[in-house]
Amino acid sequence: MMSTITVIGPGAIGGLVAAWLCQDSEHEIILAARTPFESLRLETPDGPLQAHPRVITSPTEARPSEWVLLATKAYDSEPASAWFPGSMTDGSRVAVLQNGVDHVERISEWVPSDRILPVIVDCPTERRAPGRIRQRGPVSMRVPRCGLAAGFVRLFDRTPIDCRQADDFATAAWRKLCINAAGAVNALTLEPAGVAHDSEAARLMRLIVEEAAAVGRAEGANLADDIADEVVAIYREQPPDAVNSLHADRLTGGPTEIDLRNGIVVQRGAAHGIPTPCNDMAVALLKVKRVLATG
Ligand SMILES: NC(=O)c1ccc[n+]([C@@H]2O[C@H](COP(=O)([O-])OP(=O)(O)OC[C@H]3O[C@@H](n4cnc5c(N)ncnc54)[C@H](OP(=O)(O)O)[C@@H]3O)[C@@H](O)[C@H]2O)c1
Incomplete structure:
Protein backbone atom coordinates (compact mmCIF):
# COMPACT_ATOMS: atom_id res chain seq x y z
CA MET A 1 0.00 0.00 0.00
CA MET A 2 1.30 3.46 -0.90
CA SER A 3 2.31 5.51 2.13
CA THR A 4 2.52 9.28 2.26
CA ILE A 5 5.64 10.62 3.93
CA THR A 6 6.14 14.32 4.69
CA VAL A 7 9.74 15.43 5.19
CA ILE A 8 9.90 18.71 7.12
CA GLY A 9 13.19 20.48 6.41
CA PRO A 10 14.59 19.07 3.14
CA GLY A 11 18.16 20.26 3.77
CA ALA A 12 21.21 17.99 3.91
CA ILE A 13 19.67 15.11 5.89
CA GLY A 14 16.03 15.65 4.89
CA GLY A 15 17.00 15.98 1.22
CA LEU A 16 19.24 12.92 1.37
CA VAL A 17 16.56 10.72 2.94
CA ALA A 18 13.82 12.10 0.66
CA ALA A 19 15.88 11.52 -2.49
CA TRP A 20 16.39 7.87 -1.55
CA LEU A 21 12.74 7.35 -0.51
CA CYS A 22 11.61 8.85 -3.86
CA GLN A 23 13.32 5.93 -5.66
CA ASP A 24 10.63 3.63 -4.17
CA SER A 25 7.30 3.96 -6.02
CA GLU A 26 5.50 2.66 -2.90
CA HIS A 27 5.98 6.05 -1.25
CA GLU A 28 4.49 9.43 -2.01
CA ILE A 29 6.95 12.01 -0.73
CA ILE A 30 5.99 15.57 0.23
CA LEU A 31 8.74 18.05 1.08
CA ALA A 32 7.72 20.74 3.55
CA ALA A 33 10.29 23.42 2.77
CA ARG A 34 11.07 26.92 3.99
CA THR A 35 12.93 27.81 0.79
CA PRO A 36 11.27 26.49 -2.40
CA PHE A 37 13.07 24.51 -5.13
CA GLU A 38 12.06 22.61 -8.26
CA SER A 39 13.70 19.20 -7.85
CA LEU A 40 16.08 17.23 -5.68
CA ARG A 41 19.53 16.26 -6.90
CA LEU A 42 21.62 14.05 -4.63
CA GLU A 43 25.29 13.44 -5.44
CA THR A 44 25.99 9.99 -3.97
CA PRO A 45 29.43 8.32 -3.89
CA ASP A 46 28.09 6.11 -6.74
CA GLY A 47 26.66 8.86 -8.93
CA PRO A 48 23.78 11.35 -9.00
CA LEU A 49 20.11 10.70 -8.10
CA GLN A 50 17.35 12.94 -9.37
CA ALA A 51 13.87 13.17 -7.84
CA HIS A 52 10.78 15.35 -8.33
CA SER A 58 2.88 26.67 3.39
CA PRO A 59 1.37 24.50 6.14
CA THR A 60 -2.03 25.07 4.50
CA GLU A 61 -0.81 22.78 1.65
CA ALA A 62 0.10 19.93 4.04
CA ARG A 63 -1.60 16.53 3.64
CA PRO A 64 -2.22 13.83 6.26
CA SER A 65 0.76 11.47 6.21
CA GLU A 66 1.53 8.09 7.73
CA TRP A 67 5.01 9.32 8.61
CA VAL A 68 6.33 12.81 9.24
CA LEU A 69 10.12 13.07 9.21
CA LEU A 70 11.40 16.15 11.05
CA ALA A 71 14.84 17.02 9.66
CA THR A 72 15.28 20.71 10.41
CA LYS A 73 18.09 21.83 12.67
CA ALA A 74 16.91 21.40 16.28
CA TYR A 75 16.78 25.18 16.80
CA ASP A 76 14.15 25.38 14.02
CA SER A 77 11.86 22.79 15.63
CA GLU A 78 9.44 25.36 16.99
CA VAL A 96 13.00 13.06 14.51
CA GLU A 105 11.42 16.03 25.00
CA ARG A 106 12.30 18.42 22.16
CA ILE A 107 8.99 17.99 20.32
CA SER A 108 6.61 16.53 22.91
CA GLU A 109 5.08 20.00 23.25
CA TRP A 110 3.44 19.44 19.83
CA VAL A 111 3.27 15.64 19.36
CA PRO A 112 2.26 12.97 21.92
CA SER A 113 5.42 11.23 23.19
CA ASP A 114 4.21 7.76 22.19
CA ARG A 115 4.15 8.83 18.53
CA ILE A 116 7.71 10.20 18.44
CA LEU A 117 10.61 8.09 17.18
CA PRO A 118 14.17 9.40 17.73
CA VAL A 119 16.55 8.65 14.86
CA ILE A 120 20.35 8.83 14.98
CA VAL A 121 21.64 9.53 11.47
CA ASP A 122 25.21 8.85 10.49
CA CYS A 123 26.41 10.20 7.15
CA PRO A 124 28.46 13.28 6.39
CA THR A 125 26.14 15.22 4.10
CA GLU A 126 26.22 18.76 2.77
CA ARG A 127 23.60 21.00 1.23
CA ARG A 128 25.16 23.05 -1.52
CA ALA A 129 22.00 24.93 -2.54
CA PRO A 130 18.26 24.39 -2.01
CA GLY A 131 17.51 20.89 -3.36
CA ARG A 132 21.21 20.16 -4.08
CA ILE A 133 22.76 17.69 -1.65
CA ARG A 134 26.10 15.88 -1.46
CA PRO A 144 15.27 2.44 19.56
CA ARG A 145 13.45 -0.90 19.82
CA CYS A 146 9.85 0.19 20.32
CA GLY A 147 6.40 -0.11 18.76
CA LEU A 148 7.11 2.54 16.12
CA ALA A 149 10.51 1.24 15.03
CA ALA A 150 9.67 -1.65 12.66
CA GLY A 151 7.36 0.51 10.51
CA GLN A 165 16.69 -0.96 15.50
CA ALA A 166 19.55 -0.57 17.95
CA ASP A 167 19.71 -3.12 20.77
CA ASP A 168 21.11 -0.35 22.97
CA PHE A 169 19.86 2.99 21.67
CA ALA A 170 21.25 4.99 24.63
CA THR A 171 24.73 3.81 23.72
CA ALA A 172 24.21 4.63 20.01
CA ALA A 173 22.91 8.12 20.84
CA TRP A 174 25.64 8.96 23.38
CA ARG A 175 28.37 7.60 21.11
CA LYS A 176 27.13 9.95 18.37
CA LEU A 177 26.96 12.77 20.91
CA CYS A 178 30.61 12.13 21.86
CA ILE A 179 31.56 12.49 18.19
CA ASN A 180 29.48 15.67 17.85
CA ALA A 181 30.82 17.16 21.09
CA ALA A 182 34.40 16.95 19.79
CA GLY A 183 33.28 18.98 16.76
CA ALA A 184 33.18 22.06 19.01
CA VAL A 185 36.96 22.23 18.47
CA ASN A 186 36.34 22.72 14.72
CA ALA A 187 33.69 25.34 15.37
CA LEU A 188 35.97 27.21 17.81
CA THR A 189 39.09 27.11 15.64
CA LEU A 190 37.12 27.49 12.38
CA GLU A 191 39.22 24.63 11.04
CA PRO A 192 37.68 21.60 9.27
CA ALA A 193 38.15 17.94 10.23
CA GLY A 194 41.87 17.94 9.37
CA VAL A 195 42.59 19.98 12.54
CA ALA A 196 42.36 16.67 14.44
CA HIS A 197 45.89 15.95 13.14
CA ASP A 198 47.14 18.83 15.31
CA SER A 199 48.22 17.32 18.65
CA GLU A 200 46.84 20.16 20.82
CA ALA A 201 43.49 20.22 19.01
CA ALA A 202 43.32 16.43 19.38
CA ARG A 203 44.10 16.73 23.11
CA LEU A 204 41.16 19.13 23.55
CA MET A 205 38.89 16.83 21.55
CA ARG A 206 39.86 13.95 23.87
CA LEU A 207 39.12 16.00 27.01
CA ILE A 208 35.71 17.04 25.65
CA VAL A 209 34.87 13.44 24.74
CA GLU A 210 36.04 12.03 28.08
CA GLU A 211 33.66 14.38 29.90
CA ALA A 212 30.78 13.55 27.51
CA ALA A 213 31.44 9.82 27.89
CA ALA A 214 31.44 10.07 31.71
CA VAL A 215 28.02 11.74 31.56
CA GLY A 216 26.78 9.23 28.97
CA ARG A 217 27.82 6.31 31.20
CA ALA A 218 25.92 7.90 34.11
CA GLU A 219 22.89 8.03 31.76
CA GLY A 220 23.21 4.29 31.06
CA ALA A 221 25.30 4.27 27.88
CA ASN A 222 27.91 1.57 27.50
CA LEU A 223 30.85 3.50 26.06
CA ALA A 224 34.30 2.02 25.53
CA ASP A 225 37.19 3.22 27.73
CA ASP A 226 39.09 4.37 24.62
CA ILE A 227 36.21 6.28 23.03
CA ALA A 228 38.18 9.55 23.09
CA ASP A 229 40.95 8.03 20.93
CA GLU A 230 38.30 6.48 18.69
CA VAL A 231 36.61 9.85 18.15
CA VAL A 232 39.90 11.57 17.27
CA ALA A 233 40.61 8.75 14.80
CA ILE A 234 37.16 9.28 13.22
CA TYR A 235 37.95 12.99 12.63
CA ARG A 236 41.40 12.13 11.26
CA GLU A 237 39.87 9.67 8.78
CA GLN A 238 37.42 12.26 7.42
CA PRO A 239 38.29 14.30 4.33
CA PRO A 240 40.49 17.07 5.82
CA ASP A 241 38.17 19.74 4.38
CA ALA A 242 34.96 18.21 5.86
CA VAL A 243 33.01 20.84 7.81
CA ASN A 244 30.69 19.65 10.59
CA SER A 245 27.29 21.34 10.94
CA LEU A 246 28.20 23.24 14.14
CA HIS A 247 31.20 24.71 12.32
CA ALA A 248 29.06 25.41 9.21
CA ASP A 249 26.43 27.21 11.31
CA ARG A 250 29.11 29.29 13.00
CA LEU A 251 30.45 30.35 9.61
CA THR A 252 27.00 31.68 8.67
CA GLY A 253 26.79 33.63 11.94
CA GLY A 254 23.32 32.19 12.70
CA PRO A 255 22.16 29.98 15.57
CA THR A 256 23.93 26.67 16.30
CA GLU A 257 22.96 23.35 17.88
CA ILE A 258 25.48 23.86 20.70
CA ASP A 259 22.76 23.40 23.36
CA LEU A 260 21.90 19.88 22.19
CA ARG A 261 25.56 18.93 21.76
CA ASN A 262 28.02 20.19 24.41
CA GLY A 263 25.20 22.00 26.23
CA ILE A 264 23.37 18.79 27.09
CA VAL A 265 26.65 17.28 28.34
CA VAL A 266 26.98 20.21 30.76
CA GLN A 267 23.32 20.09 31.78
CA ARG A 268 23.14 16.33 32.38
CA GLY A 269 26.64 16.38 33.91
CA ALA A 270 25.43 18.90 36.50
CA ALA A 271 22.46 16.65 37.32
CA HIS A 272 24.85 13.73 37.96
CA GLY A 273 27.46 15.82 39.79
CA ILE A 274 30.01 15.17 37.00
CA PRO A 275 32.30 18.14 36.21
CA THR A 276 32.37 19.12 32.53
CA PRO A 277 34.67 22.20 32.39
CA CYS A 278 35.84 21.72 28.79
CA ASN A 279 32.31 21.35 27.42
CA ASP A 280 31.22 24.28 29.60
CA MET A 281 33.95 26.46 28.11
CA ALA A 282 33.06 25.38 24.56
CA VAL A 283 29.41 26.30 25.13
CA ALA A 284 30.30 29.68 26.64
CA LEU A 285 32.75 30.58 23.86
CA LEU A 286 30.41 29.50 21.08
CA LYS A 287 27.62 31.61 22.57
CA VAL A 288 29.68 34.79 22.84
CA LYS A 289 28.03 37.48 20.77
CA ARG A 290 30.16 39.91 18.79
CA VAL A 291 30.01 43.33 20.44
CA LEU A 292 30.70 46.13 18.02
CA ALA A 293 32.50 49.13 19.46
CA THR A 294 30.48 52.30 19.11
CA GLY A 295 31.39 55.98 19.29
N1 LIG B 1 24.52 17.25 7.73
C1 LIG B 1 25.01 16.18 8.33
O1 LIG B 1 26.03 15.63 7.89
C2 LIG B 1 24.30 15.57 9.51
C3 LIG B 1 24.62 14.25 9.87
C4 LIG B 1 23.93 13.68 10.92
C5 LIG B 1 22.96 14.39 11.61
N2 LIG B 1 22.70 15.68 11.27
C6 LIG B 1 21.65 16.41 12.02
O2 LIG B 1 20.49 16.44 11.19
C7 LIG B 1 19.70 17.59 11.50
C8 LIG B 1 19.47 18.37 10.22
O3 LIG B 1 20.74 18.90 9.81
P1 LIG B 1 21.09 19.30 8.31
O4 LIG B 1 22.58 19.29 8.21
O5 LIG B 1 20.29 18.48 7.37
O6 LIG B 1 20.57 20.83 8.29
P2 LIG B 1 20.33 21.77 7.01
O7 LIG B 1 21.11 21.30 5.83
O8 LIG B 1 20.53 23.16 7.51
O9 LIG B 1 18.79 21.54 6.68
C9 LIG B 1 17.75 21.99 7.48
C10 LIG B 1 16.60 22.32 6.57
O10 LIG B 1 15.48 22.70 7.38
C11 LIG B 1 14.82 23.74 6.68
N3 LIG B 1 13.91 24.47 7.58
C12 LIG B 1 14.21 25.27 8.62
N4 LIG B 1 13.09 25.74 9.20
C13 LIG B 1 12.06 25.19 8.50
C14 LIG B 1 10.66 25.29 8.61
N5 LIG B 1 10.05 26.04 9.55
N6 LIG B 1 9.90 24.59 7.73
C15 LIG B 1 10.48 23.83 6.78
N7 LIG B 1 11.81 23.70 6.62
C16 LIG B 1 12.59 24.37 7.48
C17 LIG B 1 15.93 24.60 6.14
O11 LIG B 1 15.44 25.46 5.15
P3 LIG B 1 16.29 26.59 4.39
O12 LIG B 1 16.61 25.99 3.06
O13 LIG B 1 15.40 27.77 4.28
O14 LIG B 1 17.53 26.84 5.22
C18 LIG B 1 16.85 23.50 5.61
O15 LIG B 1 16.45 23.09 4.31
C19 LIG B 1 20.48 18.37 12.56
O16 LIG B 1 20.03 18.03 13.85
C20 LIG B 1 21.91 17.87 12.36
O17 LIG B 1 22.69 18.01 13.53
C21 LIG B 1 23.33 16.30 10.22
Whole structure:
Protein backbone atom coordinates (compact mmCIF):
# COMPACT_ATOMS: atom_id res chain seq x y z
CA MET A 1 0.00 0.00 0.00
CA MET A 2 1.30 3.46 -0.90
CA SER A 3 2.31 5.51 2.13
CA THR A 4 2.52 9.28 2.26
CA ILE A 5 5.64 10.62 3.93
CA THR A 6 6.14 14.32 4.69
CA VAL A 7 9.74 15.43 5.19
CA ILE A 8 9.90 18.71 7.12
CA GLY A 9 13.19 20.48 6.41
CA PRO A 10 14.59 19.07 3.14
CA GLY A 11 18.16 20.26 3.77
CA ALA A 12 21.21 17.99 3.91
CA ILE A 13 19.67 15.11 5.89
CA GLY A 14 16.03 15.65 4.89
CA GLY A 15 17.00 15.98 1.22
CA LEU A 16 19.24 12.92 1.37
CA VAL A 17 16.56 10.72 2.94
CA ALA A 18 13.82 12.10 0.66
CA ALA A 19 15.88 11.52 -2.49
CA TRP A 20 16.39 7.87 -1.55
CA LEU A 21 12.74 7.35 -0.51
CA CYS A 22 11.61 8.85 -3.86
CA GLN A 23 13.32 5.93 -5.66
CA ASP A 24 10.63 3.63 -4.17
CA SER A 25 7.30 3.96 -6.02
CA GLU A 26 5.50 2.66 -2.90
CA HIS A 27 5.98 6.05 -1.25
CA GLU A 28 4.49 9.43 -2.01
CA ILE A 29 6.95 12.01 -0.73
CA ILE A 30 5.99 15.57 0.23
CA LEU A 31 8.74 18.05 1.08
CA ALA A 32 7.72 20.74 3.55
CA ALA A 33 10.29 23.42 2.77
CA ARG A 34 11.07 26.92 3.99
CA THR A 35 12.93 27.81 0.79
CA PRO A 36 11.27 26.49 -2.40
CA PHE A 37 13.07 24.51 -5.13
CA GLU A 38 12.06 22.61 -8.26
CA SER A 39 13.70 19.20 -7.85
CA LEU A 40 16.08 17.23 -5.68
CA ARG A 41 19.53 16.26 -6.90
CA LEU A 42 21.62 14.05 -4.63
CA GLU A 43 25.29 13.44 -5.44
CA THR A 44 25.99 9.99 -3.97
CA PRO A 45 29.43 8.32 -3.89
CA ASP A 46 28.09 6.11 -6.74
CA GLY A 47 26.66 8.86 -8.93
CA PRO A 48 23.78 11.35 -9.00
CA LEU A 49 20.11 10.70 -8.10
CA GLN A 50 17.35 12.94 -9.37
CA ALA A 51 13.87 13.17 -7.84
CA HIS A 52 10.78 15.35 -8.33
CA PRO A 53 8.73 15.16 -5.13
CA ARG A 54 5.99 17.65 -4.36
CA VAL A 55 7.50 20.67 -2.60
CA ILE A 56 5.18 22.74 -0.41
CA THR A 57 6.03 25.95 1.40
CA SER A 58 2.88 26.67 3.39
CA PRO A 59 1.37 24.50 6.14
CA THR A 60 -2.03 25.07 4.50
CA GLU A 61 -0.81 22.78 1.65
CA ALA A 62 0.10 19.93 4.04
CA ARG A 63 -1.60 16.53 3.64
CA PRO A 64 -2.22 13.83 6.26
CA SER A 65 0.76 11.47 6.21
CA GLU A 66 1.53 8.09 7.73
CA TRP A 67 5.01 9.32 8.61
CA VAL A 68 6.33 12.81 9.24
CA LEU A 69 10.12 13.07 9.21
CA LEU A 70 11.40 16.15 11.05
CA ALA A 71 14.84 17.02 9.66
CA THR A 72 15.28 20.71 10.41
CA LYS A 73 18.09 21.83 12.67
CA ALA A 74 16.91 21.40 16.28
CA TYR A 75 16.78 25.18 16.80
CA ASP A 76 14.15 25.38 14.02
CA SER A 77 11.86 22.79 15.63
CA GLU A 78 9.44 25.36 16.99
CA PRO A 79 8.69 27.14 13.66
CA ALA A 80 8.69 23.72 11.95
CA SER A 81 5.98 22.54 14.35
CA ALA A 82 3.53 24.63 12.25
CA TRP A 83 3.59 21.71 9.75
CA PHE A 84 2.35 19.10 12.25
CA PRO A 85 -1.41 19.88 12.39
CA GLY A 86 -1.94 19.57 8.60
CA SER A 87 0.42 16.60 8.19
CA MET A 88 -0.89 14.47 11.03
CA THR A 89 -3.94 12.37 11.73
CA ASP A 90 -4.55 10.06 14.69
CA GLY A 91 -2.35 7.35 13.16
CA SER A 92 0.56 9.53 12.06
CA ARG A 93 4.00 9.03 13.56
CA VAL A 94 6.89 11.50 13.73
CA ALA A 95 10.51 10.46 13.25
CA VAL A 96 13.00 13.06 14.51
CA LEU A 97 16.12 12.97 12.33
CA GLN A 98 18.19 15.35 14.42
CA ASN A 99 21.30 15.05 16.52
CA GLY A 100 21.29 14.83 20.30
CA VAL A 101 19.83 12.62 23.02
CA ASP A 102 16.63 14.50 23.90
CA HIS A 103 14.56 14.10 20.71
CA VAL A 104 11.32 13.16 22.46
CA GLU A 105 11.42 16.03 25.00
CA ARG A 106 12.30 18.42 22.16
CA ILE A 107 8.99 17.99 20.32
CA SER A 108 6.61 16.53 22.91
CA GLU A 109 5.08 20.00 23.25
CA TRP A 110 3.44 19.44 19.83
CA VAL A 111 3.27 15.64 19.36
CA PRO A 112 2.26 12.97 21.92
CA SER A 113 5.42 11.23 23.19
CA ASP A 114 4.21 7.76 22.19
CA ARG A 115 4.15 8.83 18.53
CA ILE A 116 7.71 10.20 18.44
CA LEU A 117 10.61 8.09 17.18
CA PRO A 118 14.17 9.40 17.73
CA VAL A 119 16.55 8.65 14.86
CA ILE A 120 20.35 8.83 14.98
CA VAL A 121 21.64 9.53 11.47
CA ASP A 122 25.21 8.85 10.49
CA CYS A 123 26.41 10.20 7.15
CA PRO A 124 28.46 13.28 6.39
CA THR A 125 26.14 15.22 4.10
CA GLU A 126 26.22 18.76 2.77
CA ARG A 127 23.60 21.00 1.23
CA ARG A 128 25.16 23.05 -1.52
CA ALA A 129 22.00 24.93 -2.54
CA PRO A 130 18.26 24.39 -2.01
CA GLY A 131 17.51 20.89 -3.36
CA ARG A 132 21.21 20.16 -4.08
CA ILE A 133 22.76 17.69 -1.65
CA ARG A 134 26.10 15.88 -1.46
CA GLN A 135 26.28 12.52 0.32
CA ARG A 136 29.90 11.89 1.31
CA GLY A 137 29.67 8.24 2.44
CA PRO A 138 27.31 5.39 3.34
CA VAL A 139 24.19 6.27 5.36
CA SER A 140 23.22 4.53 8.58
CA MET A 141 20.27 5.24 10.85
CA ARG A 142 19.53 3.77 14.28
CA VAL A 143 16.22 3.82 16.14
CA PRO A 144 15.27 2.44 19.56
CA ARG A 145 13.45 -0.90 19.82
CA CYS A 146 9.85 0.19 20.32
CA GLY A 147 6.40 -0.11 18.76
CA LEU A 148 7.11 2.54 16.12
CA ALA A 149 10.51 1.24 15.03
CA ALA A 150 9.67 -1.65 12.66
CA GLY A 151 7.36 0.51 10.51
CA PHE A 152 10.04 3.17 10.14
CA VAL A 153 12.78 0.66 9.30
CA ARG A 154 10.53 -0.87 6.59
CA LEU A 155 10.33 2.50 4.79
CA PHE A 156 13.99 2.03 3.83
CA ASP A 157 13.79 -1.65 2.75
CA ARG A 158 14.35 -0.81 -0.91
CA THR A 159 17.10 1.78 -0.36
CA PRO A 160 20.82 1.33 0.42
CA ILE A 161 20.28 3.17 3.74
CA ASP A 162 21.29 0.88 6.61
CA CYS A 163 18.35 1.57 8.93
CA ARG A 164 18.03 -0.68 11.99
CA GLN A 165 16.69 -0.96 15.50
CA ALA A 166 19.55 -0.57 17.95
CA ASP A 167 19.71 -3.12 20.77
CA ASP A 168 21.11 -0.35 22.97
CA PHE A 169 19.86 2.99 21.67
CA ALA A 170 21.25 4.99 24.63
CA THR A 171 24.73 3.81 23.72
CA ALA A 172 24.21 4.63 20.01
CA ALA A 173 22.91 8.12 20.84
CA TRP A 174 25.64 8.96 23.38
CA ARG A 175 28.37 7.60 21.11
CA LYS A 176 27.13 9.95 18.37
CA LEU A 177 26.96 12.77 20.91
CA CYS A 178 30.61 12.13 21.86
CA ILE A 179 31.56 12.49 18.19
CA ASN A 180 29.48 15.67 17.85
CA ALA A 181 30.82 17.16 21.09
CA ALA A 182 34.40 16.95 19.79
CA GLY A 183 33.28 18.98 16.76
CA ALA A 184 33.18 22.06 19.01
CA VAL A 185 36.96 22.23 18.47
CA ASN A 186 36.34 22.72 14.72
CA ALA A 187 33.69 25.34 15.37
CA LEU A 188 35.97 27.21 17.81
CA THR A 189 39.09 27.11 15.64
CA LEU A 190 37.12 27.49 12.38
CA GLU A 191 39.22 24.63 11.04
CA PRO A 192 37.68 21.60 9.27
CA ALA A 193 38.15 17.94 10.23
CA GLY A 194 41.87 17.94 9.37
CA VAL A 195 42.59 19.98 12.54
CA ALA A 196 42.36 16.67 14.44
CA HIS A 197 45.89 15.95 13.14
CA ASP A 198 47.14 18.83 15.31
CA SER A 199 48.22 17.32 18.65
CA GLU A 200 46.84 20.16 20.82
CA ALA A 201 43.49 20.22 19.01
CA ALA A 202 43.32 16.43 19.38
CA ARG A 203 44.10 16.73 23.11
CA LEU A 204 41.16 19.13 23.55
CA MET A 205 38.89 16.83 21.55
CA ARG A 206 39.86 13.95 23.87
CA LEU A 207 39.12 16.00 27.01
CA ILE A 208 35.71 17.04 25.65
CA VAL A 209 34.87 13.44 24.74
CA GLU A 210 36.04 12.03 28.08
CA GLU A 211 33.66 14.38 29.90
CA ALA A 212 30.78 13.55 27.51
CA ALA A 213 31.44 9.82 27.89
CA ALA A 214 31.44 10.07 31.71
CA VAL A 215 28.02 11.74 31.56
CA GLY A 216 26.78 9.23 28.97
CA ARG A 217 27.82 6.31 31.20
CA ALA A 218 25.92 7.90 34.11
CA GLU A 219 22.89 8.03 31.76
CA GLY A 220 23.21 4.29 31.06
CA ALA A 221 25.30 4.27 27.88
CA ASN A 222 27.91 1.57 27.50
CA LEU A 223 30.85 3.50 26.06
CA ALA A 224 34.30 2.02 25.53
CA ASP A 225 37.19 3.22 27.73
CA ASP A 226 39.09 4.37 24.62
CA ILE A 227 36.21 6.28 23.03
CA ALA A 228 38.18 9.55 23.09
CA ASP A 229 40.95 8.03 20.93
CA GLU A 230 38.30 6.48 18.69
CA VAL A 231 36.61 9.85 18.15
CA VAL A 232 39.90 11.57 17.27
CA ALA A 233 40.61 8.75 14.80
CA ILE A 234 37.16 9.28 13.22
CA TYR A 235 37.95 12.99 12.63
CA ARG A 236 41.40 12.13 11.26
CA GLU A 237 39.87 9.67 8.78
CA GLN A 238 37.42 12.26 7.42
CA PRO A 239 38.29 14.30 4.33
CA PRO A 240 40.49 17.07 5.82
CA ASP A 241 38.17 19.74 4.38
CA ALA A 242 34.96 18.21 5.86
CA VAL A 243 33.01 20.84 7.81
CA ASN A 244 30.69 19.65 10.59
CA SER A 245 27.29 21.34 10.94
CA LEU A 246 28.20 23.24 14.14
CA HIS A 247 31.20 24.71 12.32
CA ALA A 248 29.06 25.41 9.21
CA ASP A 249 26.43 27.21 11.31
CA ARG A 250 29.11 29.29 13.00
CA LEU A 251 30.45 30.35 9.61
CA THR A 252 27.00 31.68 8.67
CA GLY A 253 26.79 33.63 11.94
CA GLY A 254 23.32 32.19 12.70
CA PRO A 255 22.16 29.98 15.57
CA THR A 256 23.93 26.67 16.30
CA GLU A 257 22.96 23.35 17.88
CA ILE A 258 25.48 23.86 20.70
CA ASP A 259 22.76 23.40 23.36
CA LEU A 260 21.90 19.88 22.19
CA ARG A 261 25.56 18.93 21.76
CA ASN A 262 28.02 20.19 24.41
CA GLY A 263 25.20 22.00 26.23
CA ILE A 264 23.37 18.79 27.09
CA VAL A 265 26.65 17.28 28.34
CA VAL A 266 26.98 20.21 30.76
CA GLN A 267 23.32 20.09 31.78
CA ARG A 268 23.14 16.33 32.38
CA GLY A 269 26.64 16.38 33.91
CA ALA A 270 25.43 18.90 36.50
CA ALA A 271 22.46 16.65 37.32
CA HIS A 272 24.85 13.73 37.96
CA GLY A 273 27.46 15.82 39.79
CA ILE A 274 30.01 15.17 37.00
CA PRO A 275 32.30 18.14 36.21
CA THR A 276 32.37 19.12 32.53
CA PRO A 277 34.67 22.20 32.39
CA CYS A 278 35.84 21.72 28.79
CA ASN A 279 32.31 21.35 27.42
CA ASP A 280 31.22 24.28 29.60
CA MET A 281 33.95 26.46 28.11
CA ALA A 282 33.06 25.38 24.56
CA VAL A 283 29.41 26.30 25.13
CA ALA A 284 30.30 29.68 26.64
CA LEU A 285 32.75 30.58 23.86
CA LEU A 286 30.41 29.50 21.08
CA LYS A 287 27.62 31.61 22.57
CA VAL A 288 29.68 34.79 22.84
CA LYS A 289 28.03 37.48 20.77
CA ARG A 290 30.16 39.91 18.79
CA VAL A 291 30.01 43.33 20.44
CA LEU A 292 30.70 46.13 18.02
CA ALA A 293 32.50 49.13 19.46
CA THR A 294 30.48 52.30 19.11
CA GLY A 295 31.39 55.98 19.29
N1 LIG B 1 24.52 17.25 7.73
C1 LIG B 1 25.01 16.18 8.33
O1 LIG B 1 26.03 15.63 7.89
C2 LIG B 1 24.30 15.57 9.51
C3 LIG B 1 24.62 14.25 9.87
C4 LIG B 1 23.93 13.68 10.92
C5 LIG B 1 22.96 14.39 11.61
N2 LIG B 1 22.70 15.68 11.27
C6 LIG B 1 21.65 16.41 12.02
O2 LIG B 1 20.49 16.44 11.19
C7 LIG B 1 19.70 17.59 11.50
C8 LIG B 1 19.47 18.37 10.22
O3 LIG B 1 20.74 18.90 9.81
P1 LIG B 1 21.09 19.30 8.31
O4 LIG B 1 22.58 19.29 8.21
O5 LIG B 1 20.29 18.48 7.37
O6 LIG B 1 20.57 20.83 8.29
P2 LIG B 1 20.33 21.77 7.01
O7 LIG B 1 21.11 21.30 5.83
O8 LIG B 1 20.53 23.16 7.51
O9 LIG B 1 18.79 21.54 6.68
C9 LIG B 1 17.75 21.99 7.48
C10 LIG B 1 16.60 22.32 6.57
O10 LIG B 1 15.48 22.70 7.38
C11 LIG B 1 14.82 23.74 6.68
N3 LIG B 1 13.91 24.47 7.58
C12 LIG B 1 14.21 25.27 8.62
N4 LIG B 1 13.09 25.74 9.20
C13 LIG B 1 12.06 25.19 8.50
C14 LIG B 1 10.66 25.29 8.61
N5 LIG B 1 10.05 26.04 9.55
N6 LIG B 1 9.90 24.59 7.73
C15 LIG B 1 10.48 23.83 6.78
N7 LIG B 1 11.81 23.70 6.62
C16 LIG B 1 12.59 24.37 7.48
C17 LIG B 1 15.93 24.60 6.14
O11 LIG B 1 15.44 25.46 5.15
P3 LIG B 1 16.29 26.59 4.39
O12 LIG B 1 16.61 25.99 3.06
O13 LIG B 1 15.40 27.77 4.28
O14 LIG B 1 17.53 26.84 5.22
C18 LIG B 1 16.85 23.50 5.61
O15 LIG B 1 16.45 23.09 4.31
C19 LIG B 1 20.48 18.37 12.56
O16 LIG B 1 20.03 18.03 13.85
C20 LIG B 1 21.91 17.87 12.36
O17 LIG B 1 22.69 18.01 13.53
C21 LIG B 1 23.33 16.30 10.22
